[in-house]
Amino acid sequence: MKKIRLGVIGIGNMGSEHCRNLAAGKCPEIELAAVADVREDRMEWARHELPESVKVFPSGRDLIRSGECDAVLIAVPHYLHEQLAVQAMSHGLDVLCEKPISVEAAAGRRMIRCAATSGKTLALMFNQRTNSVYRAIRNIMQNQELGAIKRMSWIVTDWYRTQKYYDSGSWRATWAGEGGGVLLNQCPHQLDLLIWLCGMPVKVQAQCHEGKWHHIEVEDDVTAYLEFGNGATGVFTASTGDLPGTNRLEIDCERGKLICEDGKIRCFRLGQNERETCFNSDNPWYQCNAKEEEIQTDGENPQHIGVLNAFAAHLLHGTPLTADAEDGLRALQLSNAIHYSGWTGEMVSVPVPEDKFHELLDKKIAGSTVRKTGDITYESDHTGTGAKAGQ
Template sequence: MSKVRIGLVGIGSMGTAHAQYLIANEVEGAELTAVCEQSEERLQMFAEEFGSSVACYNSYEAMLDSGLVDGVLIATPHYFHPEQAIKALNKNLHVLIEKPGGVYTKQVREMNEAAAKAGKVFSIMFNQRTNPLYCKLKELISSGELGEVRRMNWIITDWYRSQSYYDSSGWRATWANEGGGVLINQAAHQLDLWQWATGLMPTRIRAFCSFGKHRNIEVENEVTAYAEYENGATGVFVTSVCESPGTNRFEVTGDRGKIVIEDGKMTFSRLRVLESEFNSTFKGGFGQPECWKFEVPVVGKNPQHKGITQNWVDAINKGTPLIASGEEGIKGLMLSNAMLLSTWTDNWVDLPIDEDLFYKKLQENIRNSRSTKNPLESRTLNVSGTH
């Protein structure tokens, strides 16, 4: 079996982390053969740290045409993920992109169409899908152990970010360069897990986003959203970057009880009979189903980013099913786009969203952004790593 030759696009903090485990040969069946970065300073630092075994490019097209790579791992600013992925797919190369898939679903949909046409292995870095806690939750729900899902409540407010974090780089927390705040940067993982683990997407969302609350930034940094589902279930999603101490509590209620994930543990309050069955047969007035509360044993390693990269390589080499297919990146992004659009229009938003309306509203925010550069109108691909 020949090794998959990987070209890394963007060597910021996240890109460098990918490079380190690849160069250390911690992904079986893969080797890092090239990197691409616009910053000459970063390229020089990379060459000094990792030697001359990896080819360095400041032109993305030149790397794609080099014949040195079989696939690319894209770790650049959010706006450029779809455009760079499409270019690689059109060159008959495999693609692994960092989250999020992009900034707006219309852009990501075009990327998904290109991936379907190319027929290459296309994955996204949803590394939280390797967490045994969420894998177990998905298993319990999909197997019917929890019964029909009725209510979900996720409070994820431990993404604390100080003002100094935002001040560290001019691209952070601007509509023109990042395309959003907590929903697209920090909580993108939870938005993906919310729909992936439960297997449900809402039919409509009403959200309330605060922009620059307690921080001198222009994007959303506190969100409360309410979702409704076709089966009658409801969901509440709360996230923030300006609370300390924060909370990370995911609660899912079903016909057979309730599962809570918090503090790295899973607790199952399991009813001996389905609530719907108890309700239809119980004649005693006041009363509830018998309930057993216990901690669910969760075993297994959490390989995170390296695990997703290994899975992508295995999919190329062995046909292993993907943990996170790139096409699925549109689902969590649809949720975040819906939350922003609901706030901007001060109304309910049906899913799938009106993609043209979202794009129009996003453009309005970009024109008013503190950054004067509009990446959506740029003809030059940005290959500088920023994650």
């Protein structure tokens, strides 16, 4: 069996987990060929914990140029995604990038242009798309079983984090190091799923509270009002300060609604389209007993392993990716729009002007805390590029 020789760039929390899964043989069409990290302690971990055949490099650049890999998985801080992805694709390697695709949509578009020019694949690690619950909702929405969407709301506040979490990494929760808070770190999956299930909002009005619950400089509490192209509306709420938190998605449609909570989907089906009932019923206080059922799923939830296997299958057999670069760009455009609206206090169209977003983010970076670590130097360089590789 032919295998994809994969290199993992960045072997921190997420990157090391990918390495363990690959080394355990959970992705039969992928060979873990190499890893890279600029931190000596992580390289030592790789030398002792991974198979001897895995080459260890002191930087992503060295791994990319080594000739040891056919593709790379990028699992480094957000600001470095563009730099490393472009380097890899320019050297003939396919790329699977951890979320988000980048910090600014403009950078995401540059990555997509590089993929088109080089002819290489650029995929995103949106592993929540593999969840059986969201796949089942997607099928219902795509098949229009409940008619057009009228309203949606998603309260996702089960991302609780203590101050210790934010203090655990010098790049965390700074504009220069991370480029955002709950929107860019915890919620890229939910923003992607929101678009995947309900469509792309066309307008956003948001409040982004910075350091409301923690001693941080980025947002940890967000509420966004959304408008969709067909006139549907929505509300998206996220926080890392609620305990206990909630994860509840409700989608109201013309012929019923879906409620997703605690890993279950409840579906309420109407006998006829609500729009028909509204204008044809003689009863001004009309009520109905909607048919309620729990939607059964296939129960499969392969998560990161599923995305990796789909990536390999795409490269070897041409089958679909779990999520491609355009998916990553759309999720970031929505994230950027929520930030931009929060910063300006205005209702904005999606996507927002990239130059104006860059200008406002650059001001945030200019006032950001200067932090340094052994692997990345985070500094305000007044160009909006944020983190710089310390290599």
